[in-house]
Every structure is written in C-alpha cells, then in structure tokens.
Amino acid sequence: MGRTAFILEAPEPREHELQIDCTHMLERILLPDVQWTAIDHAHSLDRRIGRNGRPIGLIEVQKRKARGIKSGICDYLFWFDGRAFAIELKRNADEQLSDTQKDFCRGLLRAGALVKVCWTKIQVFDTVVEWRLTRPMRIAA
Numbered sequence: 481m482g483r484t485a486f487i488l489e490a491p492e493p494r495e496h497e498l499q500i501d502c503t504h505m506l507e508r509i510l511l512p513d514v515q516w517t518a519i520d521h522a523h524s525l526d527r528r529i530g531r532n533g534r535p536i537g538l539i540e541v542q543k544r545k546a547r548g549i550k551s552g553i554c555d556y557l558f559w560f561d562g563r564a565f566a567i568e569l570k571r572n573a574d575e576q577l578s579d580t581q582k583d584f585c586r587g588l589l590r591a592g593a594l595v596k597v598c599w600t601k602i603q604v605f606d607t608v609v610e611w612r613l614t615r616p617m618r619i620a621a
Contacts, residue, residue, distance in 0.1 A: 495571040499555060502569065502604045506556070509605070509614045516558040552580030554588070554595070556604075558613060564593035565611055573599050 503518055510516065530539050545551075554566035566588050568581060577585070577597065585595045594611060598604045608614050 495569065498571060498601065499569055502556075502601050505601060505605060506608065509617075510558075510608065511560065511613060511615055514558055514560045514613050516556065518556050519553050550580075550584060552578060552582070552584035554581075554584065558608075558611075560613055564588070564591070565608075565613070566593055566595045567604060567607060568595070568597045569604065570597060570599050575599075 499518065506516065527537060532539070555569040556567040558565040558567075566585070568577065568585065570577075585597075588595050596603075596607045598607060609617075
C-alpha cells in the first residue's frame with residue numbers, strides 16, 4: 481500500500497477577517513491624532529442576485545464608481561502631522577497587486593505619501609510603528 485505525503489499548511493485567513501483583525505489592533509495602538517480610515521471592498525465580492533436580477537457586488541461597484549470611489553484604492557489610509565500614509569493589505573505573498581492598485585499606489589507615491597504592501601498583522605504593526613503613528617509602547621519586564 482502506497483503512502484501519501486503528509487503536508488502541514490498554516491491556515492490562511494480570508495482578507496476580510498485579516499482586515500478586521502488589523503483594524504482592531506490599529507484602534508488600540510494608533511496615536512489619538514492620527515486620522516485614518518479603512519476601505520470596505522467586501523460588497524464587491526457579493527455574488528448574490530439582487531432585486532433587479534444583477535449580482536449585488538456589481539450593483540455596489542457601480543454605486544461606488546458613481547460616487548467617485550476609485551478602483552485600486554488602498555485598504556488603509558492614514559494622515560498625521562501633515563503627511564499621508566497608505567497600506568494595501570494582501571492575504572498572502574502570492575497575491576499580486578492589480579493594475580489599478582499599482583496605479584493608485586504610484587499616484588500616492590508621486591503625491592508624497594508613504595505606501596506599503598502588507599500580508600500579515602505583524603507587518604501592519606511594524607509599518608505603523610516605523611511610521612511613528614503609534615502610542616508609546618511599554619515592554620513588560
């Protein structure tokens with residue numbers, strides 16, 4: 481009888497769950513004067529059929545476009561002390577930026593914003609600490 485290889489893989493969170501986890505962390509560690517927002521892309525993936533017979537995600541995308549929301553916008557935007565910052569959150573390292581995300585990030589860089597792509601909560605944490613957007617941290621002895 482042949483043996484099958486045992487492969488151990490770490491669970492991979494859905495991007496929505498990862499963003500919620502990062503948001504809870506950011507709410508606790510950011511300086512009070514940091515203005516920030518997270519962008520909700522979740523409706524775009526909703527394939528349920530709405531009342532008019534079209535997928536809800538498509539309807540939401542059209543509504544957002546009509547309101548001026550740009551495709552490719554980063555998941556997190558921060559403003560502090562006259563500077564702008566953005567984090568694009570990806571679920572895993574194999575997931576590439578879309579062309580619209582690349583264009584949006586390039587535009588932010590040209591405007592002088594700092595931009596970073598992160599794949600884990602730890603990378604988001606390290607990024608906002610590096611950007612000095614966090615409260616002073618106490619290290620337990």
